[in-house]
Amino acid sequence: MSAPRPSSAAGRWVREHLVLVLGLLVLAYTFVPIAIVVLMSFNAPASRNVYAFDAFTLDNWANPCADPSMCDALARSVQIGLLSTLVATVLGTLAAFALVRHDFAGRSASNLLVFLPMAAPEIVLGSSLLALFVATGFSGQLGFWTIFVAHVMFCLSFVVVAVRARLAGMDDHLEQAAMDLYATPAQTFWRVTFPLVFPGILGAALLSFSLSFDDFIITNLNAGTTTTFPMYVWGVAQRGVPMQVNVIGTVMFLVSVAIVVVGEVGNRRRLAART
Amino acid sequence: MTSTAGVAPPLEAAPLPPDTGRRRGRTGYLLLLPGLLWLVLFFVVPFYSLVATSLYDPAGSDFRGYEMTWAVGNYVDALGEYWRPLLRSLWYGAIATLFCLVLGYVLAYAIAFKAGRWKNLMLVLVVAPFFTSFLVRTLSWKLILADDGWVVGTLQFLQVLGDDGRLLATPVAVVAGLTYNFLPFMVLPLYASLDKIDPRLVEASSDLYAHPAVGFFKVTWPLSLPGVVSGTLLTFIPASGDYINAELLGSPNQRMVGGVIQSLFTDANDYPAAAALSMVLMMLIVVMVLVYVRRAGTEDLL
Numbered sequence: 001m002s003a004p005r006p007s008s009a010a011g012r013w014v015r016e017h018l019v020l021v022l023g024l025l026v027l028a029y030t031f032v033p034i035a036i037v038v039l040m041s042f043n044a045p046a047s048r049n050v051y052a053f054d055a056f057t058l059d060n061w062a063n064p065c066a067d068p069s070m071c072d073a074l075a076r077s078v079q080i081g082l083l084s085t086l087v088a089t090v091l092g093t094l095a096a097f098a099l100v101r102h103d104f105a106g107r108s109a110s111n112l113l114v115f116l117p118m119a120a121p122e123i124v125l126g127s128s129l130l131a132l133f134v135a136t137g138f139s140g141q142l143g144f145w146t147i148f149v150a151h152v153m154f155c156l157s158f159v160v161v162a163v164r165a166r167l168a169g170m171d172d173h174l175e176q177a178a179m180d181l182y183a184t185p186a187q188t189f190w191r192v193t194f195p196l197v198f199p200g201i202l203g204a205a206l207l208s209f210s211l212s213f214d215d216f217i218i219t220n221l222n223a224g225t226t227t228t229f230p231m232y233v234w235g236v237a238q239r240g241v242p243m244q245v246n247v248i249g250t251v252m253f254l255v256s257v258a259i260v261v262v263g264e265v266g267n268r269r270r271l272a273a274r275t
Numbered sequence: 276m277t278s279t280a281g282v283a284p285p286l287e288a289a290p291l292p293p294d295t296g297r298r299r300g301r302t303g304y305l306l307l308l309p310g311l312l313w314l315v316l317f318f319v320v321p322f323y324s325l326v327a328t329s330l331y332d333p334a335g336s337d338f339r340g341y342e343m344t345w346a347v348g349n350y351v352d353a354l355g356e357y358w359r360p361l362l363r364s365l366w367y368g369a370i371a372t373l374f375c376l377v378l379g380y381v382l383a384y385a386i387a388f389k390a391g392r393w394k395n396l397m398l399v400l401v402v403a404p405f406f407t408s409f410l411v412r413t414l415s416w417k418l419i420l421a422d423d424g425w426v427v428g429t430l431q432f433l434q435v436l437g438d439d440g441r442l443l444a445t446p447v448a449v450v451a452g453l454t455y456n457f458l459p460f461m462v463l464p465l466y467a468s469l470d471k472i473d474p475r476l477v478e479a480s481s482d483l484y485a486h487p488a489v490g491f492f493k494v495t496w497p498l499s500l501p502g503v504v505s506g507t508l509l510t511f512i513p514a515s516g517d518y519i520n521a522e523l524l525g526s527p528n529q530r531m532v533g534g535v536i537q538s539l540f541t542d543a544n545d546y547p548a549a550a551a552l553s554m555v556l557m558m559l560i561v562v563m564v565l566v567y568v569r570r571a572g573t574e575d576l577l
């Protein structure tokens with residue numbers, strides 16, 4: 001009876017920690033390409049055609065816009081991202097309120113309509129829009145505005161889902177308390193409901209911006225001759241990638257981590273203040 | 276005045292159905308209208324346009340215009356010519372989804388049950404790498420899997436690959452890229468359903484002398500099925516429609532159907548064929564998803 005005991009204790013240790021170790025390994029694997037991106041941002045390539053680390057340099061960071069067409073594409077992606085996020089967030093938040101707080105005929109059909117664009121493959125969404133633009137005679141006007149229209153369309157669903165989740169998970173006792181204390185519906189909304197939903201709206205907006213900023217497949221079909229940042233990278237991938245692309249990749253990573261950390265710290269503070 | 280104010284809230288609250296707390300009336304429609312209109316105009320109508328385009332006379336062009344001839348033959352032609360990339364896409368998508376499921380399950384399980392107070396940090400770390408541009412990430416896989424890189428070198432040393440063996444321009448690289456890029460779509464739904472499992476259920480199974488493996492397959496796995504189903508769908512659908520990995524990491528022999536559709540639209544300007552192929556992909560995915568969901572016995576989850 002005494003012999004199995006240590007082995008089962010060892011077995012338990014392995015069981016307890018093996019999964020965690022394996023999980024951390026998977027997590028580490030997801031960071032390998034990021035490490036390469038950061039490393040390559042300090043690379044002075046031997047020639048334009050060789051995509052391999054050659055020598056350390058700070059030049060790429062000092063001159064991120066060495067290829068002005070990259071920064072043009074980047075600026076266009078930021079503009080499209082901000083504009084489509086603004087529109088998608090407003091329309092999506094209104095729709096989420098309607099779907100959670102209001103009852104009307106066609107509510108479940110609307111929920112389905114919101115869900116479908118997220119479930120369809122991007123190539124199908126992109127081809128459909130292009131087919132529409134061609135059929136309506138807009139094929140000559142493909143560019144900034146057709147990209148904007150497409151981005152609002154696919155960001156909208158994600159915004160609705162994110163805000164709807166926040167609203168549905170919200171306890172309405174605080175709103176009832178406000179009403180009991182004679183707050184008008186407008187006061188209740190702006191002083192109680194909106195501040196409670198706001199983190200959800202902010203998260204939805206961030207998600208929407210990153211979806212828009214990073215989209216390639218739908219954009220590439222509906223962009224005409226306009227170039228966004230992912231399309232620029234696609235173009236140079238065939239003929240030699242400037243290392244500044246990795247500087248942008250690194251900055252994107254750092255900015256998003258910073259946003260998440262600030263949000264998390266803010267959350268902790270709020271929780272700490274409440275208790 | 277105080278008395279009317281005191282009476283007002285219950286009067287307002289009276290028409291509320293007490294179970295849902297949802298208000299009836301026109302406000303709901305007004306709030307929904309702008310967003311819904313956008314989706315109808317730029318998602319539903321375009322889909323109709325795609326169906327129409329797929330049935331146009333294939334002899335037309337963007338300049339001369341297209342004629343609606345109900346050319347069902349477009350579908351036959353598209354299938355006959357492009358069945359290889361089509362099947363390849365579904366196949367690569369399925370393998371990548373399987374790899375994602377294995378890797379993602381381990382990671383999601385570790386976060387849900389083993390991470391303790393590091394749970395939130397680990398969740399953030401799962402998403403963080405994917406905020407870098409999709410294309411830049413995929414390019415860095417190109418570097419990792421390069422012919423003179425250490426991965427190929429190690430595999431050659433271990434005799435897994437021949438001396439002139441390579442990873443780039445093979446299905447391995449494409450599936451590896453797809454697996455990597457769509458992993459978070461698997462991890463997050465898996466985590467959401469694993470995190471809801473009451474650990475006492477697993478304890479109970481071990482109290483009743485179930486082997487841990489039995490406990491896992493009889494308790495944890497069935498309870499995590501909703502996450503498995505939504506995770507596999509969220510991974511499979513975009514992975515089989517993707518062509519970035521195939522074009523950057525593969526060769527023309529690994530071409531996926533998304534790339535074919537793209538170039539039929541923009542290079543060949545053969546809109547009817549492109550639209551027909553796009554429709555075929557969509558229909559195949561819908562059929563596969565329906566069969567899969569039915570077999571998984573989780574129809575009510577969708």
